[in-house]
Amino acid sequence: MAERKIYARLENVGVRxxxxxxxxxxxxxxxxxxxxxxxxxxxxxxxxxxRLLNGLRRPDSGKVFVKGDDITNMRERDLIGLRRKIxxxxxxxxxxxxxxxxxxxxxxxxxxxxxxxxEIAKIVTASLESVGLPNVEDRLxxxxxxxxxKRAGFARAVITQPEIVLYDEPTTGLDPIITHLLTDLIVxxxxxxxxxxxxxxxxxxxxYAMADYVAMLFEGAxxxxxxxxxVRASMNPIVQQFLQGSEVGPIPI
Amino acid sequence: xxFFDGIGRRTSSFLEDAGGIATLVAESxxxxxxxxxxxxxxxxxxxxxxxxxxxxxxxTSLFTGMVFSxxxxxxxxxxxxxxxxxxxxxxTAARELGPMLTGVVVAGRAGAAIAAELGSxxxxxxIEALQALGLSPVRMLVVPRLVGLVLMxxxxxxxxxxxxxxGGMYMAQQYAHIGYESFxxxxxxxxxxxxxxxxxxxxxxxxxxxxxxGAHRGLSTRGGAAGVGVSTTxxxxxxxxxxxxxxxxxxxxxxxx
Numbered sequence: 426m427a428e429r430k431i432y433a434r435l436e437n438v439g440v441r442x443x444x445x446x447x448x449x450x451x452x453x454x455x456x457x458x459x460x461x462x463x464x465x466x467x468x469x470x471x472x473x474x475x476r477l478l479n480g481l482r483r484p485d486s487g488k489v490f491v492k493g494d495d496i497t498n499m500r501e502r503d504l505i506g507l508r509r510k511i512x513x514x515x516x517x518x519x520x521x522x523x524x525x526x527x528x529x530x531x532x533x534x535x536x537x538x539x540x541x542x543x544e545i546a547k548i549v550t551a552s553l554e555s556v557g558l559p560n561v562e563d564r565l566x567x568x569x570x571x572x573x574x575k576r577a578g579f580a581r582a583v584i585t586q587p588e589i590v591l592y593d594e595p596t597t598g599l600d601p602i603i604t605h606l607l608t609d610l611i612v613x614x615x616x617x618x619x620x621x622x623x624x625x626x627x628x629x630x631x632x633y634a635m636a637d638y639v640a641m642l643f644e645g646a647x648x649x650x651x652x653x654x655x656v657r658a659s660m661n662p663i664v665q666q667f668l669q670g671s672e673v674g675p676i677p678i
Numbered sequence: 679x680x681f682f683d684g685i686g687r688r689t690s691s692f693l694e695d696a697g698g699i700a701t702l703v704a705e706s707x708x709x710x711x712x713x714x715x716x717x718x719x720x721x722x723x724x725x726x727x728x729x730x731x732x733x734x735x736x737x738t739s740l741f742t743g744m745v746f747s748x749x750x751x752x753x754x755x756x757x758x759x760x761x762x763x764x765x766x767x768x769x770t771a772a773r774e775l776g777p778m779l780t781g782v783v784v785a786g787r788a789g790a791a792i793a794a795e796l797g798s799x800x801x802x803x804x805i806e807a808l809q810a811l812g813l814s815p816v817r818m819l820v821v822p823r824l825v826g827l828v829l830m831x832x833x834x835x836x837x838x839x840x841x842x843x844x845g846g847m848y849m850a851q852q853y854a855h856i857g858y859e860s861f862x863x864x865x866x867x868x869x870x871x872x873x874x875x876x877x878x879x880x881x882x883x884x885x886x887x888x889x890x891x892g893a894h895r896g897l898s899t900r901g902g903a904a905g906v907g908v909s910t911t912x913x914x915x916x917x918x919x920x921x922x923x924x925x926x927x928x929x930x931x932x933x934x935x
Contacts (some may be wrong), residue, residue, distance in 0.1 A: 481806055511814035519800075533811045581811075674794035 432589055432621045433478050434644040438487035440473055447473060450487070455589070460615055460622040462632040464667065465642035466676070471625040472516065474521035475591040475643070478623065479511045480504040509537055512590035516597070518578030520566040526553070527562035530581045537585060552580045557606055572599050579607060583614055589621040590614065596628045603627065608635050629668065633657075641667065643676075697845050699894045703886065705816045706824050709729025719822040727788040728830025735834050736841050742775060743767065743842030744849045751846075751854035759842035760854060764861035765868025767846035768839075772869055773933060776839040777877045778925045781884035783929060784831060789892040792823055793913035797906035805897065815897065824889045831885035832878040839877070876932040883928065884921050891917045 431564055433455040440448040444509070447470040455461050455478070458477050463471045464597070470519045476482035480496050488497045491507060530549045532674065536538055540548070553559060556576040566574050583590055592611065596604040608631040614620055628631055632639060639656040641649040649656050649664045657668060666674030709715065751763045796819060798803050810816050843865060850856040895913035899905045 476806075479810060480720070481809060505809070505812050505814055507812075508810055513807070513810035515803055515807060517803065517811075521804055521807070522802070532813075536811075536813055578850040 429459075430457040431455065431456075432492060434490040435474065435477060435484075436490065438477060438484040438489065440470065440477070440482070441485050444605075447645060448484075451646055452487075453640055453647050453650070455621060455623055456638060457621050458550045458615070458619050459637035460611065460624060460635050461638045461640060462626060462636040463640050463642060464626065464629075464632065466667070467627075469540075469642045470645065471642055472593050475593055475623060475625060476514065478589075478591060479508050479513060481513075484646055497534070507596055509533075509585070510588045512582040512585070512587035514579050514582035514590065514592045514595055516593040518566070518574045520574060520578055520581070522566050523535075525562065526558075526564050526569070526577050527565065529566070529577065530584055533585050548584065549580075552584055552631045553577070555610065556580045557603060572603060575599065576603065576607070579610070583610075587620065589623070592622065592624040595624060596626060597632050604631060611635055643667075683849060695894065695898075696799060696840050698846065698898065699890045702801065702816065702820060702894050702897075703890050705814075706821050706890075709814075709817045709821045710825065714817055714821070715825055716818065717823050719818075720825045723822045723826035724752040724830050725826075727784070727791070727827050728834060731784050731787050731830075731834060732837065732901045735783050738779055739776070739838040739841040740845040742779055743771060743845030746770065746775070746842070747849040748853055751806060751850040751856060755854040755856070760856050761860055761864055762868075763850050763854065763856055764843075764864030767833030767850070767861075768843050768865035769873065771839045771846070772874045772877045774829075774877075774925070774929065776835050776842060777826035777880040777884065778921065780831060780835045780838045781888070781921045781925070782918050784827070784834065785884075785888045786914055788827060788868065789888045789917045790910050790914050792889060792892030793899075793910045794906055796893055797899035797909040800897060800899040801902050802833060820893045823893065824886065827885040827889050828882050831881045831888075835878055835881040836874075838855050839874070879932065880928050883924065887920050887924065887934065888917050 427552070431454045435451055435453045438448055438451045439446070449512055453474070463474055465471050473482055477484060478491065480489075480499060484497060488495055490496065491511075494507075496504065496507060520526070521532070524532070527546075527549055530552060531545050534545045534548060550562065553561060556579055558573060558576050558580070561573065561577070563568060566577070569577065575595075579592075579595060582592070590611075595607050595611065599607065611622055611624065613636050615622055623663070624632070636653050638651065639653055640647050641656065649659045649661055651659075656664065659665065662675050666676050672678060747763065747767050750766055751760065754760050754763050754766075756786070794804070799819075805815050808818055847858055847861045850861050851858060892913045895909040899909040
């Protein structure tokens with residue numbers, strides 16, 4: 426395989442929530458310029474991986490590297506600078522409910538760039554149109570449907586064209602057309618900006634369509650990693666049971 | 679064993695809270711010192727937390743001033759000290775009742791609002807979203823509330839002082855037949871500018887207490903809607919208790935010597 430440049434790395438990471446061990450000695454490389462999809466059972470800790478990558482969650486053991494820098498014990502002040510390069514699309518969008526959709530999406534541009542209000546307005550409008558949300562700028566998040574809010578959250582995550590975007594279940598709960606649209610957008614962003622993406626998802630069709638690499642998380646460790654074809658061809662019965670969505674197999678239900 | 683366990687846990691939790699509040703105030707102070715204050719949001723918070731508390735502050739001040747004057751005026755006239763009532767009412771309003779009453783009322787209203795709003799933002803991942811966007815929740819949310827209330831609480835306190843005196847003056851005239859002029863003369867003789875100023879210093883400190891505790895409890899919220907309720911109640915109770923204790927300590931320091 427050609428030499429891969431690593432954007433971020435989890436090294437022997439352990440995470441506990443209270444007494445519950447969520448990850449143990451988990452290691453994972455995020456390849457630069459690639460789309461890495463993380464699959465696994467609900468509650469397996471997939472979203473926690475995203476939070477480890479932008480320092481929202483610190484590991485209880487092990488190390489996290491982003492662009493070669495050890496961010497494991499980085500001060501919050503420095504993490505704030507790092508996060509400007511990392512987009513995060515939340516599972517439930519996490520839009521600011523006191524701000525309009527326009528203000529939500531414009532916020533990172535207003536805070537981190539010196540663009541004029543006219544330029545910001547142009548970028549925000551174009552971004553909303555790209556996710557199929559024209560003419561909602563003046564609405565509050567509470568006035569939109571769940572799917573629309575999610576797309577607005579998606580638009581906010583990528584508005585500053587970050588080096589890497591972390592997507593937490595970007596297509597869950599959306600209709601097939603919007604799912605297709607967002608999947609295409611994730612691929613387009615990667616192609617256009619050469620950005621890196623990490624996608625946590627249960628939507629296998631979308632994953633097969635966009636992933637360069639797939640990692641399967643099970644019981645606190647990565648049990649399969651490779652291209653889509655490699656993971657689909659895995660002989661691991663846990664991977665096969667998960668991909669087939671079968672009730673019969675080694676995964677305890 | 680469990681008794682000592684309980685004491686240990688409470689002590690540790692108290693110290694953790696005290697440390698968290700101190701850190702929050704210090705971090706806010708750093709942003710304020712570097713003038714990294716969001717002016718529009720600060721004005722908006724000054725309106726929401728300060729101006730919108732005006733009615734409740736005015737009502738409580740009016741009736742407190744009236745009852746205080748009513749109780750003292752009748753007694754004072756009986757003993758021949760009717761000409762001192764204005765002074766007593768104004769003196770007490772500016773130094774004690776004005777700042778403390780305003781602090782307690784605003785703690786109930788604005789402190790609860792701050793804890794509930796920030797708590798809701800925690801449980802809906804909006805605080806994490808701010809952090810993920812490379813923005814500091816302290817600068818974005820706490821500093822505007824802190825600056826807004828530190829500016830507004832002294833203003834509310836002056837209004838509360840005036841309303842208490844006016845309410846007291848009305849009651850003194852109605853029930854003890856102390857004339858308005860005599861009341862005002864007495865008030866002007868008793869009250870000095872440093873008394874009013876020290877009362878306002880107290881209220882600015884109470885504003886820091888209200889915002890720091892409300893914001894700390896809100897940002898420490900765990901769980902869903904129930905967690906927001908717990909944080910809100912805890913913020914109001916803690917703020918009111920600390921205002922009472924601090925009022926005594928500040929009176930001792932500012933006026934005692």
